[in-house]
Amino acid sequence: MMRGLANKVGIVAGGGRGIGAATAKRLGAEGAHVVIGDIEDEWAIKVAAEIEAEGGKALGVHLDGTSAESQQAIVSAAVEHFGGLDFYHSNLAGGTVGDNHALDCSLEVLEKSFAINAKSHFIATQEALPVMLERGGGAMIYTSSGAASAGSPWQVAYPMTKNAIHALARHVAAKWGKEGMRANVICPGVVLTEAVQIHMTDEQVEQALQRVPHKRLGDPGDIAAAIAFLASDDGAWINGQVWHVNGGSQMRD
Numbered sequence: 001m002m003r004g005l006a007n008k009v010g011i012v013a014g015g016g017r018g019i020g021a022a023t024a025k026r027l028g029a030e031g032a033h034v035v036i037g038d039i040e041d042e043w044a045i046k047v048a049a050e051i052e053a054e055g056g057k058a059l060g061v062h063l064d065g066t067s068a069e070s071q072q073a074i075v076s077a078a079v080e081h082f083g084g085l086d087f088y089h090s091n092l093a094g095g096t097v098g099d100n101h102a103l104d105c106s107l108e109v110l111e112k113s114f115a116i117n118a119k120s121h122f123i124a125t126q127e128a129l130p131v132m133l134e135r136g137g138g139a140m141i142y143t144s145s146g147a148a149s150a151g152s153p154w155q156v157a158y159p160m161t162k163n164a165i166h167a168l169a170r171h172v173a174a175k176w177g178k179e180g181m182r183a184n185v186i187c188p189g190v191v192l193t194e195a196v197q198i199h200m201t202d203e204q205v206e207q208a209l210q211r212v213p214h215k216r217l218g219d220p221g222d223i224a225a226a227i228a229f230l231a232s233d234d235g236a237w238i239n240g241q242v243w244h245v246n247g248g249s250q251m252r253d
């Protein structure tokens, strides 16, 4: 068990499946009270039901992370149901169709990617911070990607948006650290979630495995463990950091 997670209240945005769902379940098992938001409401409700079936406390709600109203509603749900907010895992992503190299990516695609993959995290921060500051601080944890630093030749918008999140986290850490806020980023390597499995052929999975100095590719639970650590008191002195959790596929300072 990690220290200081029991009875803490947290939101997992984009927690309906994949890394977010695994994180919500890990947090629930650690005794945190979890509000799961997803644009696919039923997925969020199902994850919450699974946590409750294991004896945890959870609530699944609709969330469109790109809407300030919807972000305000999920923060209110945490306050109303569980009495406050201690951490917010901003994990959602999407909108990568048509996101190719810079000469083959329309402005519409770029704008859509920024709305889902950067602006949503900004709005989440605007809505969650005042509530956490009011109770003496908390933790923002953002999901970025190894793509932020991989230097991809075939995709431009998604890595741009992910780098924007790093700047956001550092800003929050620098501005509100003295008031008890921590803000950190996790960059997963290749994690075999449903979303990734749909897009990768067996051959691509094998190639990805060859690039990792490890016996296997990532499991959602690998990322969930790092997020739970950052949300817990065991992560109390970690602030403004970008952590790569990737089996060693990129080795960075």
Ligand SMILES: NC(=O)c1ccc[n+]([C@@H]2O[C@H](COP(=O)([O-])OP(=O)(O)OC[C@H]3O[C@@H](n4cnc5c(N)ncnc54)[C@H](O)[C@@H]3O)[C@@H](O)[C@H]2O)c1
Pocket: 013, 014, 015, 016, 017, 018, 019, 020, 037, 038, 039, 040, 043, 063, 064, 065, 066, 091, 092, 093, 094, 116, 120, 143, 144, 145, 146, 147, 187, 188, 189, 190, 191, 192, 193, 194, 195, 196
């Ligand atoms: N799986 C990987 O290999 C990998 C690698 C690097 C980074 N990541 C990052 O990890 C995170 C989770 O990835 P995943 O593989 O679990 O993908 P996923 O697609 O399964 O998870 C994203 C979730 O966000 C939800 N979502 C999308 N748009 C939303 C919106 N506007 N409002 C609310 N919810 C919305 C989706 O419905 C989905 O449940 C993402 O930020 C992704 O960029 C994943």
